[in-house]
Amino acid sequence: GDSVTQMEGPVTLSEEAFLTINCTYTATGYPSLFWYVQYPGEGLQLLLKATKADDKGSNKGFEATYRKETTSFHLEKGSVQVSDSAVYFCALSLTGANNLFFGTGTRLTVIP
Amino acid sequence: EAQVTQNPRYLITVTGKKLTVTCSQNMNHEYMSWYRQDPGLGLRQIYYSMNVEVTDKGDVPEGYKVSRKEKRNFPLILESPSPNQTSLYFCASSYYGGHEQYFGPGTRLTVT
Numbered sequence: 001g002d003s004v005t006q007m008e009g010p011v012t013l014s015e016e017a018f019l020t021i022n023c024t025y026t027a028t029g030y031p032s033l034f035w036y037v038q039y040p041g042e043g044l045q046l047l048l049k050a051t052k053a054d055d056k057g058s059n060k061g062f063e064a065t066y067r068k069e070t071t072s073f074h075l076e077k078g079s080v081q082v083s084d085s086a087v088y089f090c091a092l093s094l095t096g097a098n099n100l101f102f103g104t105g106t107r108l109t110v111i112p
Numbered sequence: 113e114a115q116v117t118q119n120p121r122y123l124i125t126v127t128g129k130k131l132t133v134t135c136s137q138n139m140n141h142e143y144m145s146w147y148r149q150d151p152g153l154g155l156r157q158i159y160y161s162m163n164v165e166v167t168d169k170g171d172v173p174e175g176y177k178v179s180r181k182e183k184r185n186f187p188l189i190l191e192s193p194s195p196n197q198t199s200l201y202f203c204a205s206s207y208y209g210g211h212e213q214y215f216g217p218g219t220r221l222t223v224t
Contacts, residue, residue: 034212043116043202043215044155089154099145099170099209104154 002027006090006103013080013110021075021106023064023090031092033057033066033073034100038087047075047088080110114139116216118203124222125193133188133219135203143206144186145170145213146178148199155202161186162209193223 007022025031032051036044048057053068062077073090090103116137125131137144145160147170157170161180175197177189186205190197200220204213 036215043217044204045215046212049212093209093211099157099160100213102155104152 002031002092002094002101004090004092004101004103006088006106009087009105010107010109013108015082015110015112016079017110019075019077019080019084019108021088021090021108023073023075023103025071025073025090025092027071027092027094029094031094033064034091034093035062035064035073035075036089036091036102038089038105040086044089080108082110082112084108085110114214116203116205116214118201118216118219120219121217122220124224126224127194128192131190131193131221133190133201133203133221135186135188135216136184137186137203137205137214138184139205139214140183141205141207141214142183143209143211143213144180145204146176146186146188147202147204148172149202149218150199158188158201160209193221195223197221198223 003026005024034049035047037047038044048059050057050066056065064073064075087105087107089105091100093100119134146158147155149155156172159178161167203216206213
């Protein structure tokens, strides 16, 4: 079935460190891929998305590239800040589907 | 401001006492959905609605009811809550099921 697997957390980094959160997917069709972020005490917000192979989504210094050959959509940021501390969710959807499939989330803590 | 609102934000109740969590969106979205978030399990879909008077079960519908009498509202009803329904609940909406979803701020429910 369709699913998303993302790296286990928690992840703790120092400020200005490089961030990678791995996400791989299994899908029967051609999914759209998303990264959502959940800040403490808040709901999920869309961070970035990509709708077809080789697309790169970017926002707030975060990037992710839709890699069909490796079925991956890894989230990266070159220099994290304390304000990036949050839980990050990878998700996919299929055209005409009734929902999004979410990964289990990765908690990121950035220390000064 | 485009948003999804949920009420209440926090609720502590006792086993068996019926409760309703309200959800409303002001974006004229066709699709609405309820999720629960539990540690280590990510987000799991409870029910969704493709349009007014059209609802369907998600992955974990047992113990929950929903209704969609108006486009903007999608209440979640727990007829007889049990402690295993203690969780963080999110309502979400989008233009259609596979599209990016907009989330409410969450309702933290504790059933004792």
